[in-house]
Amino acid sequence: GDSVTQMEGPVTLSEEAFLTINCTYTATGYPSLFWYVQYPGEGLQLLLKATKADDKGSNKGFEATYRKETTSFHLEKGSVQVSDSAVYFCALVPSSGGYQKVTFGIGTKLQVIP
Protein backbone atom coordinates (compact mmCIF):
# COMPACT_ATOMS: atom_id res chain seq x y z
CA GLY A 1 0.00 0.00 0.00
CA ASP A 2 0.87 3.66 -0.04
CA SER A 3 3.32 4.97 2.53
CA VAL A 4 5.18 8.12 3.50
CA THR A 5 8.52 8.10 5.29
CA GLN A 6 9.97 11.01 7.23
CA MET A 7 12.19 11.25 10.28
CA GLU A 8 10.45 11.84 13.60
CA GLY A 9 13.03 14.20 15.00
CA PRO A 10 13.21 16.37 16.89
CA VAL A 11 15.25 18.50 14.54
CA THR A 12 16.88 21.32 16.48
CA LEU A 13 18.20 24.35 14.63
CA SER A 14 19.41 27.80 15.52
CA GLU A 15 17.49 30.77 14.22
CA GLU A 16 18.39 31.67 10.60
CA ALA A 17 19.72 28.18 9.88
CA PHE A 18 18.80 26.27 6.71
CA LEU A 19 16.10 23.65 7.09
CA THR A 20 15.62 20.39 5.24
CA ILE A 21 13.07 17.78 6.27
CA ASN A 22 13.20 14.72 4.07
CA CYS A 23 10.08 12.99 2.82
CA THR A 24 9.97 9.95 0.56
CA TYR A 25 6.91 8.09 -0.54
CA THR A 26 5.71 4.81 -1.99
CA ALA A 27 2.69 4.92 -4.27
CA THR A 28 1.66 3.92 -7.75
CA GLY A 29 1.17 6.48 -10.46
CA TYR A 30 1.33 10.17 -9.69
CA PRO A 31 -0.04 10.98 -6.25
CA SER A 32 -0.63 14.50 -5.00
CA LEU A 33 1.84 15.49 -2.27
CA PHE A 34 1.35 17.80 0.69
CA TRP A 35 3.14 19.31 3.66
CA TYR A 36 1.02 20.15 6.68
CA VAL A 37 2.17 22.00 9.81
CA GLN A 38 0.86 21.58 13.34
CA TYR A 39 1.62 24.20 15.98
CA PRO A 40 1.48 23.12 19.64
CA GLY A 41 -2.02 22.25 20.80
CA GLU A 42 -3.62 22.94 17.42
CA GLY A 43 -4.90 21.08 14.40
CA LEU A 44 -2.97 20.70 11.16
CA GLN A 45 -2.97 23.32 8.44
CA LEU A 46 -1.83 23.02 4.87
CA LEU A 47 1.60 24.49 4.25
CA LEU A 48 2.09 23.67 0.57
CA LYS A 49 1.25 21.11 -2.07
CA ALA A 50 2.21 19.77 -5.49
CA THR A 51 0.03 17.73 -7.76
CA LYS A 52 2.35 16.62 -10.56
CA ALA A 53 5.97 15.73 -11.12
CA ASP A 54 8.47 18.63 -11.05
CA ASP A 55 5.90 20.98 -9.51
CA LYS A 56 7.26 23.18 -6.74
CA GLY A 57 4.99 24.12 -3.88
CA SER A 58 5.88 27.19 -1.82
CA ASN A 59 4.44 29.19 1.06
CA LYS A 60 5.80 31.39 3.88
CA GLY A 61 9.39 30.84 2.69
CA PHE A 62 9.03 27.05 2.64
CA GLU A 63 9.48 25.10 -0.60
CA ALA A 64 9.22 21.50 -1.75
CA THR A 65 9.67 19.99 -5.21
CA TYR A 66 7.85 16.88 -6.40
CA ARG A 67 10.59 14.51 -7.61
CA LYS A 68 9.11 11.49 -9.32
CA GLU A 69 12.49 9.91 -10.09
CA THR A 70 13.48 9.81 -6.43
CA THR A 71 9.89 9.59 -5.05
CA SER A 72 10.65 12.50 -2.76
CA PHE A 73 9.11 15.77 -1.60
CA HIS A 74 11.67 17.30 0.74
CA LEU A 75 10.72 20.45 2.66
CA GLU A 76 13.23 23.33 2.72
CA LYS A 77 13.48 26.80 4.14
CA GLY A 78 16.45 29.09 3.79
CA SER A 79 16.29 30.80 7.18
CA VAL A 80 14.13 29.44 9.99
CA GLN A 81 12.61 31.51 12.76
CA VAL A 82 11.59 30.59 16.30
CA SER A 83 7.98 30.85 15.15
CA ASP A 84 8.57 27.94 12.74
CA SER A 85 8.82 25.55 15.70
CA ALA A 86 6.11 22.98 15.03
CA VAL A 87 5.50 19.46 13.79
CA TYR A 88 5.61 19.00 10.02
CA PHE A 89 3.70 16.22 8.27
CA CYS A 90 4.30 14.99 4.75
CA ALA A 91 1.23 13.43 3.13
CA LEU A 92 0.05 11.94 -0.13
CA VAL A 93 -3.24 11.30 -1.89
CA PRO A 94 -3.22 8.61 -4.60
CA SER A 95 -3.97 9.47 -8.18
CA SER A 96 -6.76 6.97 -8.84
CA GLY A 97 -10.38 8.05 -8.94
CA GLY A 98 -13.05 7.85 -6.26
CA TYR A 99 -12.54 8.51 -2.56
CA GLN A 100 -8.97 9.43 -1.84
CA LYS A 101 -7.53 8.43 1.49
CA VAL A 102 -4.75 10.65 2.75
CA THR A 103 -1.62 8.85 3.92
CA PHE A 104 0.37 10.87 6.47
CA GLY A 105 3.95 10.52 7.55
CA ILE A 106 4.76 10.22 11.23
CA GLY A 107 5.53 13.94 11.57
CA THR A 108 8.86 15.68 12.17
CA LYS A 109 9.17 17.95 15.17
CA LEU A 110 11.21 21.11 14.53
CA GLN A 111 12.63 23.16 17.38
CA VAL A 112 14.23 26.50 16.53
CA ILE A 113 16.28 28.10 19.25
CA PRO A 114 17.15 31.81 19.38
Added chain:
Amino acid sequence: DGGITQSPKYLFRKEGQNVTLSCEQNLNHDAMYWYRQDPGQGLRLIYYSQIVNDFQKGDIAEGYSVSREKKESFPLTVTSAQKNPTAFYLCASSPGNRDYEQYFGPGTRLTVT
Protein backbone atom coordinates in the same frame (compact mmCIF):
# COMPACT_ATOMS: atom_id res chain seq x y z
CA ASP B 1 -15.32 33.03 9.00
CA GLY B 2 -15.49 29.55 7.49
CA GLY B 3 -13.87 26.70 9.29
CA ILE B 4 -14.16 23.63 11.45
CA THR B 5 -15.01 23.72 15.11
CA GLN B 6 -14.45 20.96 17.61
CA SER B 7 -15.70 21.00 21.14
CA PRO B 8 -14.70 20.78 23.83
CA LYS B 9 -10.97 21.42 23.69
CA TYR B 10 -10.35 19.16 26.71
CA LEU B 11 -12.55 16.30 27.84
CA PHE B 12 -12.23 14.06 30.87
CA ARG B 13 -14.19 10.85 31.39
CA LYS B 14 -14.18 7.86 33.63
CA GLU B 15 -13.43 4.45 32.21
CA GLY B 16 -16.56 2.63 31.05
CA GLN B 17 -18.41 5.77 29.92
CA ASN B 18 -19.24 6.59 26.33
CA VAL B 19 -18.31 10.10 25.22
CA THR B 20 -19.23 12.07 22.10
CA LEU B 21 -16.88 14.55 20.44
CA SER B 22 -18.41 17.30 18.37
CA CYS B 23 -17.27 18.39 14.89
CA GLU B 24 -19.01 21.07 12.85
CA GLN B 25 -17.97 22.70 9.56
CA ASN B 26 -19.40 25.62 7.60
CA LEU B 27 -17.20 25.17 4.54
CA ASN B 28 -19.88 23.29 2.58
CA HIS B 29 -17.47 20.38 2.22
CA ASP B 30 -18.79 16.98 1.25
CA ALA B 31 -16.16 14.82 2.94
CA MET B 32 -15.38 14.68 6.65
CA TYR B 33 -12.87 12.64 8.63
CA TRP B 34 -11.88 11.68 12.15
CA TYR B 35 -8.26 11.03 13.06
CA ARG B 36 -6.57 9.97 16.23
CA GLN B 37 -3.12 11.33 17.05
CA ASP B 38 -0.78 9.64 19.50
CA PRO B 39 2.86 10.54 20.19
CA GLY B 40 5.18 8.83 17.73
CA GLN B 41 2.35 7.44 15.58
CA GLY B 42 1.29 10.31 13.39
CA LEU B 43 -2.36 10.47 12.36
CA ARG B 44 -4.54 7.38 12.09
CA LEU B 45 -7.91 7.43 10.34
CA ILE B 46 -10.88 6.34 12.44
CA TYR B 47 -13.89 7.01 10.18
CA TYR B 48 -14.67 9.05 7.13
CA SER B 49 -17.80 10.20 5.35
CA GLN B 50 -18.08 11.29 1.74
CA ILE B 51 -21.76 12.30 1.82
CA VAL B 52 -24.62 12.69 4.25
CA ASN B 53 -25.98 9.45 5.71
CA ASP B 54 -22.95 7.48 4.56
CA PHE B 55 -19.67 6.72 6.32
CA GLN B 56 -16.91 4.12 6.21
CA LYS B 57 -14.49 2.64 8.69
CA GLY B 58 -10.91 3.78 8.59
CA ASP B 59 -7.88 1.95 9.88
CA ILE B 60 -8.76 1.93 13.59
CA ALA B 61 -12.58 2.04 13.81
CA GLU B 62 -12.98 -0.53 16.59
CA GLY B 63 -14.52 1.02 19.70
CA TYR B 64 -15.73 4.12 17.85
CA SER B 65 -18.98 5.10 16.14
CA VAL B 66 -20.07 8.07 14.02
CA SER B 67 -23.13 9.56 12.37
CA ARG B 68 -23.59 11.96 9.46
CA GLU B 69 -27.15 13.19 9.55
CA LYS B 70 -26.28 16.68 8.34
CA LYS B 71 -23.62 17.85 5.93
CA GLU B 72 -22.20 20.21 8.54
CA SER B 73 -21.86 17.75 11.41
CA PHE B 74 -19.87 14.56 11.99
CA PRO B 75 -19.85 13.61 15.68
CA LEU B 76 -17.61 10.83 16.98
CA THR B 77 -18.59 8.61 19.90
CA VAL B 78 -15.82 6.90 21.81
CA THR B 79 -17.41 3.87 23.37
CA SER B 80 -16.40 1.88 26.42
CA ALA B 81 -15.20 -0.82 24.03
CA GLN B 82 -12.26 1.34 22.96
CA LYS B 83 -9.38 -0.11 24.95
CA ASN B 84 -7.10 2.90 24.99
CA PRO B 85 -9.19 6.02 24.35
CA THR B 86 -6.89 8.67 25.79
CA ALA B 87 -5.59 10.62 22.79
CA PHE B 88 -5.83 13.79 20.74
CA TYR B 89 -8.71 13.62 18.26
CA LEU B 90 -8.76 15.65 15.07
CA CYS B 91 -11.67 16.25 12.75
CA ALA B 92 -11.10 17.32 9.15
CA SER B 93 -13.06 18.05 6.01
CA SER B 94 -12.27 18.34 2.32
CA PRO B 95 -14.19 19.66 -0.67
CA GLY B 96 -13.99 16.38 -2.57
CA ASN B 97 -14.34 16.47 -6.34
CA ARG B 98 -10.58 15.98 -6.82
CA ASP B 99 -9.63 18.73 -4.36
CA TYR B 100 -7.88 16.72 -1.71
CA GLU B 101 -6.67 19.41 0.68
CA GLN B 102 -7.83 18.67 4.19
CA TYR B 103 -9.01 21.37 6.58
CA PHE B 104 -8.55 20.52 10.24
CA GLY B 105 -10.29 21.55 13.40
CA PRO B 106 -8.34 22.53 16.54
CA GLY B 107 -8.70 19.07 18.09
CA THR B 108 -10.11 17.60 21.30
CA ARG B 109 -7.82 16.09 23.90
CA LEU B 110 -9.66 13.23 25.60
CA THR B 111 -8.40 11.80 28.86
CA VAL B 112 -10.02 8.67 30.26
CA THR B 113 -9.10 7.54 33.77
